[in-house]
Every structure is written in structure tokens, then in C-alpha cells.
Amino acid sequence: MTEPVGTIVPDAGVWSARYVWVTVGAVALIFLAAIQSLAVTTVMPIVSADLDGEALYAVAFAGTLATSVIGMVAAGAWSDRSGPRGPLYASVALFVIGLVVAGFATTMPMLVAGRLVQGLGTGGQTVALYVVVARVYPSALHGRVFAAFSAAWVVPSLIGPFLAGAVTEYLHWRWVFLGVALLTVIAFAMVAVRLHGLPLHTDHPSGGGVAGRLACAVALALGALVLSLAGELGAWAGLAVAASLVVITLAARPLLPRRTLIAARGLPSVILMRGLIAGALFGAEIYVPYLLIADYDFSPTWAGLGLTAAALLWAAAAWVQGTFGDRIGNTRITLIGSALLFTALAAAATTAWAHLPPAALVAGWGLAGAGMGLMYPRLTVLTLAYSTPQNQGFNSSALSISDAIGASVAIAAMGLTFVALTGTGVGFPVVFLLAAGLSVLALIPGLRLGHAHEVSRRD
Known part of the structure; x- marks a missing residue:
């Protein structure tokens, strides 16, 4: 008989026998x-050409x-009501179904439909896994789990474009779609076998209504989709951007x-x-490889390698945060992480402006x-530390939604700016x-992050 889920076991790490399969x-x-x-x-240009669907290229993303x-x-709502097992199973199923539909697509609309289903699974899977971490692992191990999640992006950053091109x-x-679908089923089996029978529910589930939140999510999704397509609307682009931002802001408030x-x-x-x-x-x-290709004549493959150093240092910093984050403290992590990010962006702008060597x-x-690597997993740890079993799902989904909103709005705004500055020579530096x-x-x-019960020391 194993100890109750979340019990702190002496010397038990995330790779110990108790947790290793999860x-x-x-x-x-x-x-x-x-x-x-x-x-x-990497492969979407080939896919859209093969399916004669260049017009739907952006929509596929x-x-x-x-x-x-x-x-x-x-x-998130499902997890708060009955635990993360059901939503995780459903999300993985949708992710796999979407991949299979895309893999067998004979037209571009069919491929886009598969990608839409895949998106449902991707978003749900992330939130469900966060709640699994909250229910399965003691809080002392949360930082190390999320450091491992961050590190899981490193190898794809290194081999993803090469592997996709070779396949x-x-x-x-x-x-590229079907292979990932098959491997996902195998990976899911590892989690499902260990989660089977574990009491992942809470004794006091959330009873709040979800219909309103789902309606806001649909509105937010539509706003994000229109915003991403605004650049293709010609004279209507400004109105589309303004309307989308209003919809996104109003729809996001109940979800955060x-x-x-x-x-x-x-x-x-x-x-x-x-x-x-x-x-x-x-x-x-997205403009780093673009700059390397446009101004320095890099091939797409070699331009992708321009992101390798960032991927490696992300993993290293995530390990530092997972191991020493409580000692470093939230304020210092914010200051150090923000300074590093700003320095990188300022260096990129200077390189583009002064045509410095690509190195x-x-x-x-x-x-x-x-x-x-310092900030991202730390913010996830803080989210769970501020949460109770009744709102772990809501807060985890809010964190992922904030990711999606921030990335989509920034990409759209920077994309519109870059297009407007085409031919001026200052597009890259301004972005x-x-x-x-x-x-x-x-x-x-x-x-203003404050402190929850993730730390015993104050910085």
C-alpha cells in the first residue's frame, strides 16, 4: 500500500519509484x-502546397x-469538479484524434479541422497535467517537476526541425502527425497506469457554473483567431484589431x-x-530565424539553430530555479530573469540595427x-502555491490562458508593425x-508576486 497522494516521503524525488512512471x-x-x-x-509550407491550401496556411496555426x-x-473546470483524471484522458484523446485527422487529411480544410481538434486537446492536456502535479506530488517537489517540464522543450528545440525535415x-x-499520435498513446499509457485507482479528487469540489466561462473561452478564441488574421484584411485591419482586443479583454476577465x-x-x-x-x-x-535568413543568408535549418543556445540555457536555468528557487527568492528571480530577457532583446535590436555579426x-x-528558464517554472510553482484543491484547475487554466493571450496579442501586434515598416529597414529593430x-x-x-507557502524564507 502506498502512502496517500501528496504525502511527503523522506528522500523521495520526482524520479523515485513512487513517482517515476507519472x-x-x-x-x-x-x-x-x-x-x-x-x-x-517546419513542414507546413510543404503540407499547404501539397494540399493546395496556401490561403489557409495561417489559420492552421x-x-x-x-x-x-x-x-x-x-x-480546468472539470478538474475542479471531479479531479484531473477525466480531463486528462479526454484531452489526450482529442490531441491524438486531431493528429490522426491531420495526418490523413486530403484537403487543407480537413487538415485545419484536425488542427482545431488538436488545439482542444493541447490546451486541456496542459491544464490537466498541472493539476495532476498538484494532486500527486508534495509541494516540495513542484519546482523540480516543472523544471523537468521546461527541460522537455530542449530536445525538441534541438532536433524538431531536423527530425521533421527528415521524416x-x-x-x-x-x-509528422501520425508518428506523434502513436508515441502519445504510449506516453499516456505510462501516466494512466500509475494514476489508475489513485484518489485524485478533492473532498470539497468546486460547484461553480462553467457555462459562462466556456462562453467566454469561445469568444476569446474567436477574438484571438480574428486578431491573428487581421493583417490579411487590408483596409479593415485596424477595425479588426481594435474589435478583437476589446473582445479578448472582456472575455478574458472572467477566465482570470x-x-x-x-x-x-x-x-x-x-x-x-x-x-x-x-x-x-x-x-x-519568430523574428530571430527570420532575421538570420533575410539579412545573413542563413538556410532555414541553420537559422533554426540560432535558437539552440536559448533552449539549452532555458533548461539550465529551470534546473537552477527548481533546485535553488526558494533560496533565491521571487524578487531576485524577477529582477534577474527580466534583466536577462531585456538584455537579449536589446542585443537583438542592436544586431539588426547595426548589422553586427550574426554570432x-x-x-x-x-x-x-x-x-x-528562471521565471517560467517559478510562476507555475507560485500559481499552485496560491491555489487550493477547489481552484487548482481554474488557476492552472488561467496561467495557460494568460500565456496564450500574451503570445497571440504580441505576435499580432509585432506582425502588423513589421509589415507596416517593410522597406524601411527598421522592421526588425522595432519589433x-x-x-x-x-x-x-x-x-x-x-x-508584486508576494509569497505563498512555496517558500520558508523571505527575500
């Missing part, structure tokens, strides 16, 4: 989601992000903790900071990974400076 399976699910995300970016918000909210060249692009948008101290600032740093990094990151861009961008501004803005909530 840890391996959960990390594998994160790993495969990362592989799929990076691989699709935007649709997945949009529906992921719905999956996040549904999984497409020697097999077929369909196996109260007073999040005004950076109230504690959990609201944790959630807001996560969205701001996500927007800063992911909004700028300056690659080396500087590594600092962005280090900063995010990186906009992202640097977001990293500075993140200090407002970052210095």
Missing part, C-alpha cells in the same frame, strides 16, 4: 507536444491556439483571477506577469532562454524593441 509519462507528453509544435512549423483556450477552460523527405509529411489586469498583489500578478513575458519572448522569437544575435538570444518594452512592463506585476 514523471516519465507526463514529461513525455510535454515533449511530444513540443515536438509536434516545432515540427509543424491560429486555429490551434484559439481552440486551446477552450480546452484550457473546460479542463518529410524520407517518409512523408503525414508521419480577479484584479489580474490591474496587477493586484499575489496570484493576479503571477498570472499577468506570465502573459507579459510570454508575449515578449514568443512575439520576438552577436545567437549569443545574445541565449540570455533570453536563461531568463525565461525587438517592442518586445523589450514588454519585458520591462513585466516588472510591474513581477515585483
